[in-house]
Amino acid sequence: MECSWKTVLLLVCASLGVQYTAIRTLRDSLSGPCQGAYRCSTRHLKDSRWRSLCDDGWTVEFPRKHILLFATTRSGSSFTGQLLNQHPQVFYVFEPLFHVQQAFTNSSSRLRRSLDRRALLGAYRDLLLNLFTCDLHFMENYIRPEPQDHLTNSFFRRSSSHALCSPPVCSEEGDADLPDEAWCPKKCAALNLTLASMSCLSRGHVAIKTVRVPEVGDLRTLTEDPRLDLKIIHLVRDPRAVLASRMMAFSDQFRAWKIWNATGRQPRYVDLSQITSTCKDMTASAETGLQRLAWLRGRYMPVRYEDLAFNPEKKAAEIYRFVGLTMEDRVRTWIEKNTKSNVSSSTSEWNHRYSTRRNSRATAESWRLGLSFDIVRTVQTLCNDTLALLGYKQVQSAAELRNLSHTLVENMTFETLT
Ligand SMILES: *[C@@H]1O[C@H](CO)[C@@H](O)[C@H](O)[C@H]1NC(C)=O
Ligand SMILES: *[C@@H]1O[C@H](CO)[C@@H](O)[C@H](O)[C@H]1NC(C)=O
Ligand SMILES: *[C@@H]1O[C@H](CO)[C@@H](O)[C@H](O)[C@H]1NC(C)=O
Ligand SMILES: *[C@@H]1O[C@H](CO)[C@@H](O)[C@H](O)[C@H]1NC(C)=O
Ligand SMILES: *[C@@H]1O[C@H](CO)[C@@H](O)[C@H](O)[C@H]1NC(C)=O
Ligand SMILES: *[C@@H]1O[C@H](CO)[C@@H](O)[C@H](O)[C@H]1NC(C)=O
Ligand SMILES: *[C@@H]1O[C@H](CO)[C@@H](O)[C@H](O)[C@H]1NC(C)=O
Numbered sequence: 001m002e003c004s005w006k007t008v009l010l011l012v013c014a015s016l017g018v019q020y021t022a023i024r025t026l027r028d029s030l031s032g033p034c035q036g037a038y039r040c041s042t043r044h045l046k047d048s049r050w051r052s053l054c055d056d057g058w059t060v061e062f063p064r065k066h067i068l069l070f071a072t073t074r075s076g077s078s079f080t081g082q083l084l085n086q087h088p089q090v091f092y093v094f095e096p097l098f099h100v101q102q103a104f105t106n107s108s109s110r111l112r113r114s115l116d117r118r119a120l121l122g123a124y125r126d127l128l129l130n131l132f133t134c135d136l137h138f139m140e141n142y143i144r145p146e147p148q149d150h151l152t153n154s155f156f157r158r159s160s161s162h163a164l165c166s167p168p169v170c171s172e173e174g175d176a177d178l179p180d181e182a183w184c185p186k187k188c189a190a191l192n193l194t195l196a197s198m199s200c201l202s203r204g205h206v207a208i209k210t211v212r213v214p215e216v217g218d219l220r221t222l223t224e225d226p227r228l229d230l231k232i233i234h235l236v237r238d239p240r241a242v243l244a245s246r247m248m249a250f251s252d253q254f255r256a257w258k259i260w261n262a263t264g265r266q267p268r269y270v271d272l273s274q275i276t277s278t279c280k281d282m283t284a285s286a287e288t289g290l291q292r293l294a295w296l297r298g299r300y301m302p303v304r305y306e307d308l309a310f311n312p313e314k315k316a317a318e319i320y321r322f323v324g325l326t327m328e329d330r331v332r333t334w335i336e337k338n339t340k341s342n343v344s345s346s347t348s349e350w351n352h353r354y355s356t357r358r359n360s361r362a363t364a365e366s367w368r369l370g371l372s373f374d375i376v377r378t379v380q381t382l383c384n385d386t387l388a389l390l391g392y393k394q395v396q397s398a399a400e401l402r403n404l405s406h407t408l409v410e411n412m413t414f415e416t417l418t
Pocket of ligand 4 (some may be wrong): 247258
C-alpha cells in the first residue's frame with residue numbers, strides 16, 4: 001500500500017522536476033513540487049504531518065522550515081544557535097545581517113543621512129528572505145571587499161556554520177571532536193557562494209541567528225510571506241546577566257561600567273541607554289509575541305536562556321518540537337559534550353570570546369558573583385518591567401545576590417498558541 005503511492009508520487013515528481021528545472025532558475029525551483037519529492041522520498045514518510053503534505057503533492061505549503069533565532073547580543077544565542085547548527089538537515093547562518101549593517105555604516109555620509117530605520121530594516125528583511133530561500137549570492141551586495149567570481153574570504157563567522165565548513169563547501173572534513181571554529185578558518189579555502197547555495201538546497205531547512213532586528217514586530221512581513229514557513233525562537237535572558245556578559249566581552253566599550261564595577265562609584269559619563277533599550281525591545285517583543293496575534297500564530301516561541309542552560313535536553317526537545325523537526329542524535333551528543341564539561345578544564349581549551357563549551361548552569365549564573373550590587377540595583381530599576389514580565393526576581397541585598405542556592409529564575413510557562 002504505502003509503497004505504491006510513494007512510487008507514484010516519486011514518478012510524478014520526477015517528471016515534473018524535469019520540466020521545472022528546464023523552465024525555472026535555480027532559485028525558483030526551490031519552491032517547486034520536487035522539494036516535496038525530496039522530502040517524501042526520505043524518512044519523513046513516518047511522520048503524519050509530512051505524510052499529509054506528501055499525499056497532497058502539489059498544493060502543499062512549503063515543507064522547508066525557516067527558523068529565525070531572534071535574540072540580543074550576549075543572550076546565549078551562540079549556544080542556542082549551535083543546537084540548530086548540529087542538525088544534519090539544517091543550513092545554519094550566524095548573523096548575516098552583520099554585513100548589511102557594515103555596508104550601510106560605511107556608505108557615504110549622504111546615503112547615511114538619508115537612511116532611516118525603515119530602510120535598514122527593509123534591507124535586513126530582504127537578506128533574510130533571500131537566505132531562507134537559499135540564495136546566498138544576495139550576500140554579495142553587502143560583503144566587503146566585494147566577492148569575485150562568487151568567492152569570498154570575508155563571510156562573517158563562517159565557521160559557526162557547520163554546512164559552510166563541510167563538504168561540498170569545504171573540501172576538508174573536520175575532526176568530530178573539534179568545534180569547527182578550531183580548524184575551519186585554517187583549512188577551508190575561500191567560500192564559494194554558489195556551492196554554499198547548493199549546500200543550503202540539499203540540507204532542506206534553514207536556520208538563521210540574528211541579534212540585529214530590534215523587535216519581533218519588525219518581522220511581520222516575513223511571517224506573512226507565502227514562500228516561507230517561518231518559526232521565530234525569541235531568546236531572552238536576564239538583563240543583569242546580559243550586561244555582565246557584555247562588560248566581559250566588549251571591555252573597551254564598557255570601560256565606564258568596569259570602573260563602576262571595580263570602585264562601587266558610578267561615573268557620571270556611564271551610558272545607561274544601551275541596556276535600557278535592550279530591555280525595552282525585549283519587553284516589546286515578548287508582549288507582542290504573547291498577544292496571540294493572528295500573524296504570529298504558531299510561529300513564536302519565547303525561550304529563556306536560563307531554562308535552556310539549567311535543563312538543556314528538555315528545553316532543546318521543546319524547541320525542536322516547536323520548529324517541527326526531530327532532534328537528531330548529533331544534537332543530543334553536542335548537548336552532552338557542551339553543557340557538562342568542567343569550567344576549569346574548559347577554559348584551557350578553546351578560550352575564545354564566543355566559546356560555547358562549558359558547564360551551562362554555572363555559566364548562566366556566573367554574573368551573580370561578578371557584578372557589583374550597585375550596578376545590579378541600577379539595572380533592576382531600569383529594567384523592572386522586563387524582569388517582572390519574564391520571571392526574573394529582583395534582589396534586595398548583596399547577600400541575596402551572591403547566594404546561589406537562592407534562585408532568581410521563577411518557574412514560568414509561556415502560553416503561546418502553537
Ligand atoms: C570602509 O571604507 C573605508 C574607506 O573607504 C575602507 O578603507 C574600509 O575597508 C571600509 N570598511 C568596510 C568594512 O567596508
Ligand atoms: C564555485 O562552485 C561552482 C559550483 O560547483 C563552480 O561551478 C564554480 O566554478 C566555483 N567557482 C570557483 C571560482 O571556483
Ligand atoms: C570534572 O571534574 C570532576 C572532579 O574534578 C572529575 O571527576 C570529572 O572527571 C571531570 N569531568 C570532565 C568531563 O572533565
Ligand atoms: C567586577 O569586579 C569584580 C571584582 O571587583 C570582578 O571579579 C568582576 O570580574 C568584575 N565584573 C565585570 C563584569 O567586569
Ligand atoms: C517599574 O517602575 C516604574 C517606574 O518606577 C513603575 O511605574 C512600574 O509600575 C514598575 N513596574 C513594575 C512591574 O513593577
Ligand atoms: C541562601 O538561600 C537559601 C534559599 O533561599 C536560604 O535557605 C539560605 O538561608 C541562604 N543563605 C544565606 C547565607 O543567606
Ligand atoms: C519550580 O520547578 C522546579 C522543577 O520543576 C521545582 O523543583 C520547584 O519546586 C518549582 N518551584 C516552584 C516555586 O514552584
